Amino acid sequence: MDFTDEQIERYSRHIILPEVGGVGQAKMLSARVLLIGAGGLGSPAAYYLAAAGIGHMGLVDFDVVDLSNLQRQIIHSTERIGQLKTESAKKTIQALNPDVQVTVFNERLDSKNIMRIFEGYDYILDGTDNFATRYLINDACVMTGKTNIHGSIFRFEGQATVFKPKVGPCYRCLYPEPPPPGLVPNCQEGGVLGALAGVIGNLQAVETLKMVLGIGNPLIGTLLLYDALNTEFRRLKLKKDPNCPVCSDSPTITELIDYEEFCGI
Numbered sequence: 001m002d003f004t005d006e007q008i009e010r011y012s013r014h015i016i017l018p019e020v021g022g023v024g025q026a027k028m029l030s031a032r033v034l035l036i037g038a039g040g041l042g043s044p045a046a047y048y049l050a051a052a053g054i055g056h057m058g059l060v061d062f063d064v065v066d067l068s069n070l071q072r073q074i075i076h077s078t079e080r081i082g083q084l085k086t087e088s089a090k091k092t093i094q095a096l097n098p099d100v101q102v103t104v105f106n107e108r109l110d111s112k113n114i115m116r117i118f119e120g121y122d123y124i125l126d127g128t129d130n131f132a133t134r135y136l137i138n139d140a141c142v143m144t145g146k147t148n149i150h151g152s153i154f155r156f157e158g159q160a161t162v163f164k165p166k167v168g169p170c171y172r173c174l175y176p177e178p179p180p181p182g183l184v185p186n187c188q189e190g191g192v193l194g195a196l197a198g199v200i201g202n203l204q205a206v207e208t209l210k211m212v213l214g215i216g217n218p219l220i221g222t223l224l225l226y227d228a229l230n231t232e233f234r235r236l237k238l239k240k241d242p243n244c245p246v247c248s249d250s251p252t253i254t255e256l257i258d259y260e261e262f263c264g265i
Contacts, residue, residue, distance in 0.1 A: 001026045007099065011053055024213045025053060029099065031212045034058040034121035036109060036137060038085040040192065041127030041151050043075035044201035045208070049125075050093040050100045052209055057093065058121055060105040061085040072194035109133055111256035114140045123211060125204055126150045131178040138163065138171035139256055142247045147211055151204045156193050156228040158200035161219045161238065162207050165247065168220040173241040196228050 003011075003022065014020045014028075031054050035042045038061040049057060063085050065076045073085075080088040086104035093102050105117050109128075114136060118124065124146050126137050134150075141148040141163065148163040150171065163170045203224065210216045223236040245252040 001029065007053075010097075010099075014052070019215045020213060024215075027212055027214075028053045028209070029055040031123070032056040032058075032121045033123045033125060033208055033212075034060065034118065035125045035127060036060045036133070037127035037129070038073075038075065038089040039063070039069065039127060039129070040072045040153060040194075040197035041201040041204060042125070043073045043089070044198045045125055045127060045151075045205045046089055046093060047075055047096070048202055048205040049208060050097045052205070053097065053099055054208075054212070055099060056101050056103075056121075058103045058105060058117070059086045059089050060107070060109055060117060061089075062106055062108045072192065072197040074198070109136065111136060114256065115144070118144055118146060122146060123208055124148050125208060127201065127204070134171060135178065136256065139246050139253060141165060142170050143254075143256075149204050149208050149211070151200045153192055153196050153200050155190055156196060158196050158226045158228070159223055160200055160203040160207065160226075161223045162211065164211075164218075164220045169238045169240040170244060170247040172246050173244050174223065174238055176241070176244075193228055196226075199226060199228070 011025045014025050015022055033049060033054050035046050035057065038046065038059050046057065046059065065080050065083050065085055065088050067081055069076060070078060075089045075092045076085065084106055086106050090102045090104055093100055107113060118140060124137060124141055126134060126148055128134055138148060142165050145165045150163060151160045152158065207218055210218050221238050223238055225234045225236065240247065242248055
């Protein structure tokens with residue numbers, strides 16, 4: 001593609017990288033990434049993906065900006081309290097980079113709308129904070145063959161990985177069954193260090209860019225754990241479960257189910 005003078009200047013630090021260059025920047029401008037959640041993880045991920053020049057971004061969230069969000073959800077601002085998170089994030093993204101086309105989905109993700117929302121996107125960035133939606137996203141990604149860039153945070157710890165269908169394990173290979181209801185509190189109940197969201201959300205953004213560009217060694221088959229209190233990263237190897245009910249050669253789950261009931265909600 002032909003770049004404008006403004007684009008050459010904007011993306012110059014990418015273009016001079018041998019691993020990226022003009023060809024790679026063109027790939028980013030053509031890429032289509034769907035972010036599930038415009039909160040703690042989705043905020044830094046969306047911000048840096050927009051800055052990088054990801055040309056087509058979808059944002060899924062049904063919540064509104066709350067004062068308590070601003071400790072970690074950096075894509076929003078005090079003046080936007082009460083606004084839909086998707087609309088607030090869209091304003092920030094477009095102010096940062098007008099090259100980016102943003103589509104918002106102001107709806108709760110469920111088994112009825114997820115396939116429609118997934119249409120047209122190649123990469124799914126999971127920034128959700130509940131097990132029901134994580135299982136739903138995972139199963140829909142396996143069924144559609146879309147790459148799932150996963151992240152999660154709690155208190156002072158976070159993790160990130162990439163689930164690529166047919167290549168590596170899926171979320172159910174790592175967590176076959178959800179924990180009993182009430183056993184694992186969410187961030188609202190247990191708290192979270194705000195800056196931790198930036199670390200994990202940016203790792204998700206980096207992994208997304210690597211997948212788009214086809215460079216480096218993405219976290220496929222690897223779970224990266226981060227302990228903020230001890231400034232410690234650990235890598236765990238993940239293997240496909242040959243009996244996984246979703247991604248095995250003989251899956252027993254072939255359609256999306258009632259995930260909230262599945263998770264005991």
